[in-house]
Amino acid sequence: MHFVDFRNAEAQLRNILEEELNYYGLKKADSAPFKPATKEDAFTPIDLEEINIGGLDNLQDCEQTDEFLYSRNSHPIRKILDTVLMLAEVFAFRLKSQEALKHFDFVDVCYSKLFGSSDTIPSSYVLQQKAECYLKMVTERDNTAVAKAVEQAEKSIKVIEDLAGKKDGGPEINNCLLALRIQTLADAQRDGEQHVESEKTFRRCQTMIGNMFGEAHPAICMYNGNLVTALSIKSSLPATSLAEKEQYKVTMQQIVDKNLAIAEAAYGAESIHLLY
Numbered sequence: 001m002h003f004v005d006f007r008n009a010e011a012q013l014r015n016i017l018e019e020e021l022n023y024y025g026l027k028k029a030d031s032a033p034f035k036p037a038t039k040e041d042a043f044t045p046i047d048l049e050e051i052n053i054g055g056l057d058n059l060q061d062c063e064q065t066d067e068f069l070y071s072r073n074s075h076p077i078r079k080i081l082d083t084v085l086m087l088a089e090v091f092a093f094r095l096k097s098q099e100a101l102k103h104f105d106f107v108d109v110c111y112s113k114l115f116g117s118s119d120t121i122p123s124s125y126v127l128q129q130k131a132e133c134y135l136k137m138v139t140e141r142d143n144t145a146v147a148k149a150v151e152q153a154e155k156s157i158k159v160i161e162d163l164a165g166k167k168d169g170g171p172e173i174n175n176c177l178l179a180l181r182i183q184t185l186a187d188a189q190r191d192g193e194q195h196v197e198s199e200k201t202f203r204r205c206q207t208m209i210g211n212m213f214g215e216a217h218p219a220i221c222m223y224n225g226n227l228v229t230a231l232s233i234k235s236s237l238p239a240t241s242l243a244e245k246e247q248y249k250v251t252m253q254q255i256v257d258k259n260l261a262i263a264e265a266a267y268g269a270e271s272i273h274l275l276y
Helices: 006-024 054-063 076-093 097-115 121-136 145-164 175-190 195-213 218-235 240-267
Strands: none
Touching: 006 076, 006 195, 076 121, 097 121, 097 145, 121 145, 121 175, 145 175, 175 195, 175 218, 195 218, 218 240
């Protein structure tokens, strides 16, 4: 979904949610509209109890009708959950963390009912978004949310690994969704000052993308950049020796030069991609 003004995204999504619930008849009777407060410093929480999800307990009946095409993805509640999920992401971005987590949990529970399992790609995505939400809660004075971010990220990775057929101790499986989930774990480890683990995890997803698309494909640039950030942090640590700092500097410069060459070959010398 495209928002002309992201500051109004919450209001737009609240209106969309209201219209969808009325259209599908999934809002409980006598419920108040999901309207945002008029004052910037005020906030009106969304009462998720007013969304009628009782139909999720009778999905077998829905599957026998032509209307739902034997697919749970086409159930009206799926569209509602997509909107609630976008609202959760907006709340997380605006640092309304508890409201965001409430919405993520609501969507996660509903996904489990809708698809009959919590081990699905949609559920894995929710876990990843919860991890990123916890990371936004981290401050210099309080980083306790990092542990929760790591936990959620590891769960999201496990779901994708299981779906892709990866066995414990078995060979790596190259998968784009898995690489994204692994990157979130690396971010959490970095913010939690687990520098050795963070570098290792960043290298894992970077290697995965390289195996899938090749070391010269522009898709790898973002992962190379994240690895540079991890190495830069390790280089700045007081415990890092001068020799190690010099080696990190050489390695980082090599990666940056490689990224510039990839971006220039793929997008041209005047492309904005060279700024990264």
